[in-house]
Amino acid sequence: MRRYLRPIELSWGADARRAIAAGRAGCLGGADKIAFSAVERITRDGESIDRDVVAYCDIRDDPLLATVEQPRPLAARFKPPALMGIVNVTPDSFSDGGLFAVPGDAIAQGLRLAEEGAAILDIGGESTRPGSEGVPEQEELARIIPVIEALAAAGHTVSVDTRKSAVMRQSARAGAQIINDVSALDHDPMSLAVAAELQLPVVLMHAQGDPKTMQRNPVYADAALDVYDWLDARIAACEKAGICRDLLIVDPGIGFGKTLRHNLEILQQATLFHGLGVGLMIGLSRKSFMTKLTGEKLAARRVMGSLGGAVHAALNGAHMIRVHDVEATRQALAVAAAIVDPSIAER
Numbered sequence: 001m002r003r004y005l006r007p008i009e010l011s012w013g014a015d016a017r018r019a020i021a022a023g024r025a026g027c028l029g030g031a032d033k034i035a036f037s038a039v040e041r042i043t044r045d046g047e048s049i050d051r052d053v054v055a056y057c058d059i060r061d062d063p064l065l066a067t068v069e070q071p072r073p074l075a076a077r078f079k080p081p082a083l084m085g086i087v088n089v090t091p092d093s094f095s096d097g098g099l100f101a102v103p104g105d106a107i108a109q110g111l112r113l114a115e116e117g118a119a120i121l122d123i124g125g126e127s128t129r130p131g132s133e134g135v136p137e138q139e140e141l142a143r144i145i146p147v148i149e150a151l152a153a154a155g156h157t158v159s160v161d162t163r164k165s166a167v168m169r170q171s172a173r174a175g176a177q178i179i180n181d182v183s184a185l186d187h188d189p190m191s192l193a194v195a196a197e198l199q200l201p202v203v204l205m206h207a208q209g210d211p212k213t214m215q216r217n218p219v220y221a222d223a224a225l226d227v228y229d230w231l232d233a234r235i236a237a238c239e240k241a242g243i244c245r246d247l248l249i250v251d252p253g254i255g256f257g258k259t260l261r262h263n264l265e266i267l268q269q270a271t272l273f274h275g276l277g278v279g280l281m282i283g284l285s286r287k288s289f290m291t292k293l294t295g296e297k298l299a300a301r302r303v304m305g306s307l308g309g310a311v312h313a314a315l316n317g318a319h320m321i322r323v324h325d326v327e328a329t330r331q332a333l334a335v336a337a338a339i340v341d342p343s344i345a346e347r
Helices: 013-021 063-069 072-077 103-116 137-154 163-173 189-199 223-241 258-268 270-276 289-296 301-314 326-340 340-345
Strands: 002-012 034-045 050-054 082-088 120-124 158-161 178-181 203-204 249-250 281-282 320-323
Touching: 002 013, 002 063, 002 189, 002 223, 002 270, 013 340, 063 158, 063 270, 072 158, 072 249, 082 103, 082 289, 082 326, 103 120, 103 158, 103 326, 120 137, 120 320, 137 158, 158 163, 163 178, 163 189, 178 189, 189 223, 203 223, 223 249, 223 258, 223 270, 258 270, 258 289, 258 301, 281 301, 289 301, 301 320, 301 326, 320 326, 326 340
Parallel strands: 082 120, 082 320, 120 158, 158 178, 178 203, 203 249, 249 281, 281 320
Antiparallel strands: 002 034, 034 050
């Protein structure tokens, strides 16, 4: 039997701080910007799932609650919700493949995203879009190392989006400060050991299957709980390998081996993932599931749908949001934050 807590009845800003100070609510994801005054208690025993709702005050002594509320030092370092700007140094990425395949163009794009407000620049040299093929290690390195070196030398925080341990190591030498692995260090048998050696922050993303096959009829017993359990197991594997929990961030992997319904269920239950006790990143920018909701087939024109998802992620306590459109997202989040906490206008 397994137990989970999903924080609900959220409040933000000054209202959140007052509720927390009065002991009526808890801190969502370790910060006092968002409070929750109740939880959905979930019990899973085989195929049976039971749910009920209980007030925060009535479960203060539950050890699972302490995990939901514990501070996330790594996430706090980036002043959440931090924007991770996407720089695809590839000819075939789903959204902008080919636009920044030349290192000089990728460097310019990274500098542009940093100017717009990206706290982290995520550099990738291998597309992991549905149906994509992998690329050889040396080709991936040739694409991204000049970009990482230039952006790190300019003083920016750089993450490397890769599944390969050798690329992780070379990227760290070039100045990358974060590893973002869509396989959660599970694709390459050496990745856990290399990540433990490097002691850099790691984003562990969930995916069902590999990019080439992941959208062929993905199936879950319960999408949100299954993803939670898988990520929990990867956190345990990291700790066993010598990677401190404080270095970890989880990403539920929207669009990676999931149907529209799976994606929506996971996003709707986003606060569940704070129970893992690590930072939470959401990446849904321009993804194809939006086409069924908005009718927009062209990835570059899914900006408005992406903004809706980004605001939802921020209001549910995501510590990081991975986006293509940094300036638009920054503006949307600034307005949403002011609406839920009008005291911002007086600062």
